[in-house]
Amino acid sequence: MSLVVIGLSIGMLLFLLAVGLTLIFGMLGVINFAHGALYMLGAYLAYQTVQWTGSFWVALVAAPLIVVAMAAAMEFVAIRRVYARDHFYQVLLTFGLILVIDELVRSVWGLQAKLLSAPPGLGSSVSLLGSDVSAYRLFLIGFGVVVSLVFFLVLERSKVGMVVRGCNHDSEMAACLGIDVAKVRTWIFAIGSGMAALGGVAAGPLYPVDTNMGFAVIIDCFMVVVIGGMGNIRGSLAGALLIGMIRAVGQRYVPELIGVLTYLLFIGVLLAAPQGLFSRRMRQA
């Protein structure tokens, strides 16, 4: 039982982080290497919010909102200038953003890791079918389900989602129909970055809040996006849960092979379904 809970919690955390990248990479075509740095920034902002307010729940809302605002500014000032450019320029620009965010964090909070605790009531364990599982991990699973449902409903069942999908499929036609494509792109980048920050807040009670946390997750994020299919929220969820379960099973039985198993899955998907496991084939004519 604990293996399932742990695998799901790892997967949900990865989903929270990767769904933002799915939006940005899948819908804007931008390779955003700064996604991990925004995840880290979210965790630090959450730490500071807790220091000021004493509440993890306030931090869970405030930190992503702050990053949404910052990311909107980043998109307006820098990112939108590279949409039409080669991916190489996007990589260079977003790598530069990593350095800026890293230095900002270091100068404000220093080099020592910070403490972000689980909120009261979620800091202990729960007995489930003979195993002690962390209450916070159960919360993560539930929270991840709620977030995925919200994304699904908004993107697939709402007018806002229709506009976003329209801009993704054919931005010129969307513009002809009167949609402000530039504004939609700003919102996609901002919300995607906000999701990275949300992932950072959610990860804070489990992992140390330190300046290296972003590097540890960015590769996993890109793998989730590729496995699930670019721009595909359902695919992100499935990809994240797959990787989460592989890590959990690996930890239990063959911890030294966790990396190998994960990359084997990634290679397998690239060979068998390079468009992603859940991408739909689009009609060409």
Place this chain on the structure above:
Amino acid sequence: MQKIRLAGAALAVLAFAHPAGAQDAYRIAGVISLTGPLGFSGISFKKASDLAIEMHNGGKVGGAWEDDESKPQVTAQKGAKLAAGNPDLMLGSATTPSTLALMKITEQRKIPHLITLGGGDPITGAAKTAYAWRTTIRLDMENRTGAAYVRQMKFKKIYGVSFDYQVTRQRWDAFKQLVLSTSETKIAGESFSPVDNMDFSLIIENAIRSGADGFWIDLPGTVGTAFLKQAAQVNLKGKMKLFGPVVVDDEAAAAIGDGALGVSTGTRWHWSLDNPESKKFVEAFKKKYNELPDQYAGEAYDGLAWWLAHVEKIGTFDKEKLLQGFATSTWEKSIKGKKVMRACDHQALQVGYWGEIVAGAAGGPKYVLKITATFPPEDIFPPCQ
């Protein structure tokens, strides 16, 4: 005072009262990790080294530092750049691979190399050089202090976790052998975590299922912090005693929270030690930097202070004479009481400390490592090979 540069290869000079000879200034250079995962130790190292120069020279002088970004290949590049200026002393680095890379350069250039942080056994073992001398601990010493703790606690069974990495697997094997040969304690199980893994929940569950009453955690730095945070969420310390070679200190405990209370660990030094030299250093550090020194600062300061006192005593800057004299040097003013250099392997013999995280006093750090045992050098250093 010289500004500290993170790039560039120029050397700063240290105004040093030298009784004779053409050279007036003693030149020190250092390659340390000021950024990257080990940046926190490098910053401490640099602050303490600057303080050692200041306290043992009477003037305000800076050193020339290069940042190796916690990467051995960068250590080699920056070390070569600094070595080209022929400094009188080289310091660094933080990790064993970086230190070994720097040792090759200092051996080639015949530059005395003082190792005040890197603890890997090969540094004074298989990879020993004529120019590299270590004033800090050896990592296998931590195995011995840990095994002494196991005997003291009379554990029935212990579980162990370490990185899935050759050096750390070997260290665990050596620790297991020590425990099995010197106590009645059995080994309940072991896990090896990939170096980039930060989720330990199933390893923790494996340990609980093993029925162990002690858990040896050889996961240093932020990885150890992640482990203890996750262990706290299932109240692991309520089921077994958590301990390890360098699993936690005051700063890590602050990032873990109450889950760090009661965790036992080895440490190189602690600011609370009650001896005059240690107190003098702590006061000076607090006055200069408005913070308490950590164990890396303590070791960096002590090693360089020893060397500078040795230079004063020998009365020459001649590198070969200094090295010859250092081989039989004793440091009576160590912040750890006393250190004695061992000529056979260039390793300073010194005491080992063991402690436990407790709640700090009002007005001080929230969590403090309380020293609970001190081990004499003869108990924790193996004889020279």
